[in-house]
Amino acid sequence: MGNSSASSLSYMKNVWSTLVKLNLNTVLIPIYWELIEPSEGEFDFSIVDSLIYQARENNLRIVVLWFGSWKNSMSCYVPEWIKTDQKRFPRARDNKGNALEMLTAFSDNNLHADRKAFQQLMKHIAKVDKAHSTVIMVQIENEIGMIPVARDYFNEANIVFRQGIPMKLINYLEENKDNLMPELRDLWAANGYRKEGSWEEVFGKSKSTDELFMAWHYAIFVEELAKAGKKEHDIPMFVNAALIREGYEPGQYPSGGPLPHLMDVWRAGAPSIDFISPDIYFPDIEEWCRKYDQKGNPFFIPEARREGEAGMKAFYVFGNHNTMGFSPFSIESTDNPEEDLIGKSYDIICQLVSLILENQGKEKMAGILLDHNKKQEEIVLGGYKLMVKHDFTLGWSPKAKNETWPLSGVLIINIAPGEFYVAGSGIVINFKTTKDDNSKAGIARMDEGEIRDGKWISGRSMNGDQSHQWRHLRIPESVYSIQKVRLSVIFSVKVKRAG
Numbered sequence: 001m002g003n004s005s006a007s008s009l010s011y012m013k014n015v016w017s018t019l020v021k022l023n024l025n026t027v028l029i030p031i032y033w034e035l036i037e038p039s040e041g042e043f044d045f046s047i048v049d050s051l052i053y054q055a056r057e058n059n060l061r062i063v064v065l066w067f068g069s070w071k072n073s074m075s076c077y078v079p080e081w082i083k084t085d086q087k088r089f090p091r092a093r094d095n096k097g098n099a100l101e102m103l104t105a106f107s108d109n110n111l112h113a114d115r116k117a118f119q120q121l122m123k124h125i126a127k128v129d130k131a132h133s134t135v136i137m138v139q140i141e142n143e144i145g146m147i148p149v150a151r152d153y154f155n156e157a158n159i160v161f162r163q164g165i166p167m168k169l170i171n172y173l174e175e176n177k178d179n180l181m182p183e184l185r186d187l188w189a190a191n192g193y194r195k196e197g198s199w200e201e202v203f204g205k206s207k208s209t210d211e212l213f214m215a216w217h218y219a220i221f222v223e224e225l226a227k228a229g230k231k232e233h234d235i236p237m238f239v240n241a242a243l244i245r246e247g248y249e250p251g252q253y254p255s256g257g258p259l260p261h262l263m264d265v266w267r268a269g270a271p272s273i274d275f276i277s278p279d280i281y282f283p284d285i286e287e288w289c290r291k292y293d294q295k296g297n298p299f300f301i302p303e304a305r306r307e308g309e310a311g312m313k314a315f316y317v318f319g320n321h322n323t324m325g326f327s328p329f330s331i332e333s334t335d336n337p338e339e340d341l342i343g344k345s346y347d348i349i350c351q352l353v354s355l356i357l358e359n360q361g362k363e364k365m366a367g368i369l370l371d372h373n374k375k376q377e378e379i380v381l382g383g384y385k386l387m388v389k390h391d392f393t394l395g396w397s398p399k400a401k402n403e404t405w406p407l408s409g410v411l412i413i414n415i416a417p418g419e420f421y422v423a424g425s426g427i428v429i430n431f432k433t434t435k436d437d438n439s440k441a442g443i444a445r446m447d448e449g450e451i452r453d454g455k456w457i458s459g460r461s462m463n464g465d466q467s468h469q470w471r472h473l474r475i476p477e478s479v480y481s482i483q484k485v486r487l488s489v490i491f492s493v494k495v496k497r498a499g
Ligand code: DGJ
Pocket: 003, 072, 142, 143, 279, 303, 329
C-alpha cells in the first residue's frame, strides 16, 4: 500500500474493494508508531483492529510493515514525544557532528522505546488474531540504512567503532569462513583474517568497513525487536532493503541495510530475522533476484515498481525463484482495477496458487522474462527442451518493428510427464525432446482454460492457427491466459530403400 493510506480508515473504505478487484490474496500494510503510541506508554490499537477486521471481511491476509524508528533511513514515523526530545532520544550525526532527521541506533533509550512499542503491537495482534492468522508476517522497520555518510558519528557510535569487534561476529565469521559472501570474505582476508581488533584493524579503513559496522548495529537493534515481538506472537519477521544504484557508495545509498553483500552480518547480528528482502525498483530484476535467492534466504519481494509490466515480473519470480510473494508498491493506486494489467496477472497466479505451492522447490517450475534485449531463452523442464520466445519474434505483429518490445512473462509448471501449464502473456514456445535419438516432441493436446475451485476447466482447443497447426504454443502479446499442453513423442525413422 502507499505509505499513508492505512493511516485513515475512511480513506481505506474504498481501497478494500480495489484490492479484491486486483485479485490479491495478501496486502502489505504499514502500522505507524506515531499513531499507535501518541503519548508515551498509552497505546491505541483501534486502527490496527479495524484494518485486521476489514482485511478478514475481504478475505485478504496482511503483512504488517512496522514503521518504527526508521523508514527509508529517516525517522518520520516516530511519535512526536520522541521527535521533540532529542536529549533523551538522540539523533544520528554526520561526520561534521550535525544531528540528522533520524534516530541513532547507538542509544538504549531509542532501542527500548521502539522495542516496547513493537512488543505491545505484537501482543495485541496475538490477542485479536492468533486464532485467525490474518496477519501472516511482519517487516521490521523499512529500508534501514545510514545516509548521507557511511556511518553514524554520534558520540556513542564513535566510541563503539574504536572498540574491539564483537566476538559474536568473529565467531560467525570463523564458523562460516568457507561460505561467506565474497565481499565480506575479501575484506577480512585482506587484513589477514584477524580474530580481534577494532573494526578498522579487522577489516581495514574504508567506507566498506563503516558499512559493516552500521549493518551490525542495525542488525542487533532489529534483533532486539524481533526477539521481543516473537515472544508475544511467533510469526515470520523480515527486513527489506533499498538497493544500490550503480556507482553509488555506502552513504550515497543507505549504508548497512540488509543488502546481499551484508547478508552474513545481518544473519550473525539478527538470527531472529527469518530473511532479508529486496525492494526492486530497478529494471534488472533478474540480477537482484539471484542475489537475494541464495544461501537459503527465503525469497520474498515486498516492493517493486508499480507498472503494467509488474505482472510479467510476478510470473517470472513465482516460476523461477520460489518466491513467497511479489508486491508492487502502492498497489491500490489505480482508477480502474478491473482493467488493471497487474490484476490480470494476479487472477492467473491466484488460479495457479495451489499448484505453485505444491511445486515450489521441486525444480518443476520455470519463469522467464523476455523483451528486445533478450528475445528468447531455452530451458529444460520435465525432461523436454522448451524454446521460449518473445511473441514479436514471429514478426506477425506490426509492433515487432519497434525498437523496444514490451516485457513478456511466463510461468511454466510441469504437472505430469509431458504435461505443462503455461501461464503468462506475449510468448511462443517450441517443444523438443532432450534425447539424441531422432525423436521429436509433438503436441497431443493443447487447451486454453481456467482453474476454478481447484479444477481445470477447458476453454478453446488451441488447434489450427492458434498453435500454427501444432507447431508451437502461443499466448499473444496483451493476452493473459493459461494453456495446458500435453506432448507426444514422435520418431522419424529412416527407411532404407530396397536396391
Ligand atoms: C521505497 C519505500 O520503502 C516505500 O515506503 C516508498 O517510499 C517507495 N520507496 C516510494 O517509491
